[in-house]
Amino acid sequence: MSALAPALPLPASAGRIGRRSMIRVTVMGYLSIAVLLPLAAIVWKSSGAGVAGLQQAVTSPETVSALELTTLASVAVALVNAVTGTLIAWVLVRDTFPGKALLNSVIDLPFALPTIVAGLTLLTLYGPLSPFGVDAAYTRWAVVLALLFVTLPFVVRAVQPVLHELDPEMEEAAAALGAGKSTTFRRVILPNILPAMLSGAVLGFARSMGEFGSIVLISGNIPYRTEVASVRIFGLIQSDDVVGAAAVSVVLLVISLLALLLVTGIERRTRRYER
């Protein structure tokens, strides 16, 4: 087919235009009611107290503490995931052993398991009644643990397909030119999987920032100690400070948006390499 022809299905005709507009209107309508409306409401509500009120809500010590904890934990977890996720993806793609399919399947568990159940079981394993004698409950480690659980799949699933598609000829060429295994990894493989690692880590980061269900039981939600941003918002809602809750939500929203923009940017730049 001519490279110039745009990838549109069929040309316009009266019935066709009507049908397409109907689809578009339905999609826009659904999105507006489901996403746009609530989003606008939050932003609007947060402005309810004016800029001063917003500032006050966001800089209250308990909120700042919660945001700090959440951000620090999310960044730390993202970094750990970048390494462990890549390691697991590597083993899944490059290695063969009995039970590999099972391992591959298990990786999806955090996506399939409800967060509250995840939290409960982590509490069971690493809390006061732990069979390992490890009691991390009500500490900051509990938060990190929960986040590690829920974000494990992100980097793995992002890197796996890229590793899979990697042209073995590149590595063969490197070997023929005298590069050892670690050099090959550093200079040939790593640069190619880096975008996937990054986008997986950033998606995991965005998820961590807002994570609620898995943290709620195991962290104890102690203000200034183990209270994360989402729990703080929940608390503000319960004390009827809806404006305050909205303000903190907007901060989280902005951070998530930046993260999502980053991922899209990475994906777009990677596509440039491919053609």
Place this chain on the structure above:
Amino acid sequence: MSIEIKGVSKRFGDYAALRDVSLTVDEGSLTALLGPSGSGKSTLLRIVAGLETPDAGSIHISREESTALPPQKRGVGFVFQHYAAFRHMTVWENVAFGLKIQRRPKAEVSRKVEELLHLVQLDGLARRYPSQLSGGQRQRMALARALAVEPRVLLLDEPFGALDARVRAELRQWLRRLHDEAHVTTVLVTHDQEEAMDVADTIAVMRDGRIVQAGSPQALYEEPASEFVVGFIGHVNRVGGVFIRPHDIHISTVRGPGSLPATFRRLVYLGFDARAEVVSEEGHPLQVQMTRDEASLLELVPGQQVYLTYTRTHVFDEMHVDGRAGQTDALVG
């Protein structure tokens, strides 16, 4: 089922894909739209099919105004370069698709599909999926599928472009034979001039959204209307503004009246013919075509001094972009 294309123009954004194109495709003929990428040939084909709408101009199929008709109603069969096979259906279901849409009775559908599969030599592969077929087989299936609904007109968009050379040549022959039997008006888009010359009754050469010349393969080869056409169709030697076909040059070891001196470099045997590479006095490399017998009779040695005569040359007045300008032939010797 003739096709009448009148004054068709089409833009994509800033890009003019077709400029005021007109062409008549005779009923029962096999016409090739030949040109380089970007010449607009695929766009034109798709407009005939109804897969694109022109900005201006009209399409008549069988003398019926078809410009505003959707593809469903035009009675055209279309074959895509990359087969467009329905991946989730078997070969049998692919070919039967159009008939099922027409709600033909089961027995009829069965019979027609069997016939067509036999026609395209895919019997026995009915239960396979397209992914299990080779490229050539997939394209034959696509052809059978298009023919199943008895189209008035068959349109093929670079149908052999994705296949390797040997398969391409085979299918080309096969298509011509199919056409000779079925006599469906066929339009073929290709960038391969050899393919067009081999298969078509009429060739329309396109460039930059216009038809620069249309005619029989013979006419285009022997009476090219512009530099572009003479260079595009068949091999040609270019010396400054003069174009000479390889078989219009004759080599002699003896100087004759009006012959030009040159140095022989190398001889290549190509199947029936031989090709001699020579360099003229001014340093222009030229290719000369002759029969094997002629070549062996000459007994040429690299570096040898030879003498060339031209039996025919082409010169063009290129002031007009679309090659409508006149052409002078110099008949020498």
Place this chain on the structure above:
Amino acid sequence: MNGRLALRLAAIGYVLLLLALPVGLIVYRAFAGGVPAAWQAMTNPDALHALWLTALIALIAVPLNAAFGVLCSIVLVRHNIRGKAFLGALVDLPLGLSPVVVGLALVVVYGRYGWLGPWLADRGYAVIFAVPGMVLATILVTLPFVVRETVPVLHEIGTDQEQAAATLGASPLQIFMRITLPAIRSGVGYGVVLTTARALGEFGAVSVVSGNIIGETQTLTLYVQDRFQSFDSTGAYTASLELAVLALLILPLMSLLRKKERS
């Protein structure tokens, strides 16, 4: 070879400690008080109601998002409109949204003092502290999945097949039903599985929106928390077990469909 073995063990060990073990423990704890106690915990009215409510919400949210997902993918891939990037961002947004923020947003819109709340209340419609709100919350958090999984598949299959079908006489509806849908079914299938898993497991958003009224607006996830906070260990773990079983049923579906999608 030693390096490879070490890598392998490290990967397996990490996954085991973090994922597999916790789940094994749920089973253990659920039956720690004996099978009859576990059965009791699973079949008491509140537990059953929670299970029923969870299923109901999923049964509404998943098909709606699936249908929307397909339509939205078509608009994103096949239509030529301005602001496609904006549309895509809007669809992706719930991915980065904290579930609590989702719940809050719904309260602000549909709550007692919200934008639409009073208007709806006058007509007798309760959204917050009622099932409709929970359905809305679930729809919002599971919105992106089908779209995100279907878009690349739609891109990949291209328009050729659809155009071929048109030349063979198929109407637009026939093309959609016979060509487009079957071609994208792997993407849609995987997206639906992800949506279902998320819908069943949603906690944060429904927590905010539901008011957590036991026996009325408690989903299974909320029930787990409720039982835990009431020191009803068996109740909490048996409910968790139900959810874990659902997750374990969904897991192989995920693997299967992801493989189909990639091929």
